[in-house]
């Protein structure tokens with residue numbers, strides 16, 4: 440049975456290892472080091488892990504930012520190990536993250552994601568706000 444809980448210091452090495460797997464799978468994923476996770480652990484609600492039999496199989500992370508004086512929460516990273524997908528682990532992670540910040544005086548949560556995940560995040564009430572485009576500049 441997979442459990443969802445806030446991350447603690449004993450998760451550090453496993454989080455770094457899990458993040459390397461995310462980077463290996465998705466080229467756009469920037470692998471994070473220990474410092475990133477230590478920073479998030481200092482504030483409640485920014486880092487949740489999915490654990491089964493002592494192994495981490497997923498995590499969600501985020502941050503709180505002030506933009507033009509308005510604070511907002513961003514959901515930054517969400518990853519579930521390949522062999523554990525389609526078991527609603529991501530759903531539980533995202534719901535834990537959203538619950539942690541609901542009713543805490545911050546009005547908005549934002550995130551950036553690849554277009555194919557728009558439908559996934561719509562299910563949690565996220566709506567599309569901007570479209571970011573890019574092109575290659577190689578000759």
Ligand SMILES: CC(C)(COP(=O)(O)OP(=O)(O)OC[C@H]1O[C@@H](n2cnc3c(N)ncnc32)[C@H](O)[C@@H]1OP(=O)(O)O)[C@@H](O)C(=O)NCCC(=O)NCCS
Nearest residue numbers: 517518519524525526527528529530551552555556558559
């Ligand atoms: C995206 C990811 C986190 C989903 O994890 P998961 O644990 O398989 O997702 P869940 O099982 O919780 O899915 C919850 C629901 O979302 C749906 N869903 C999952 N991926 C989806 C997608 N790409 N598009 C639309 N819906 C999706 C599921 O079908 C499920 O629907 P249901 O509740 O009706 O059954 C996982 O595939 C992953 O780690 N991918 C690589 C990293 C990545 O892309 N992270 C997102 C960065 S923004």
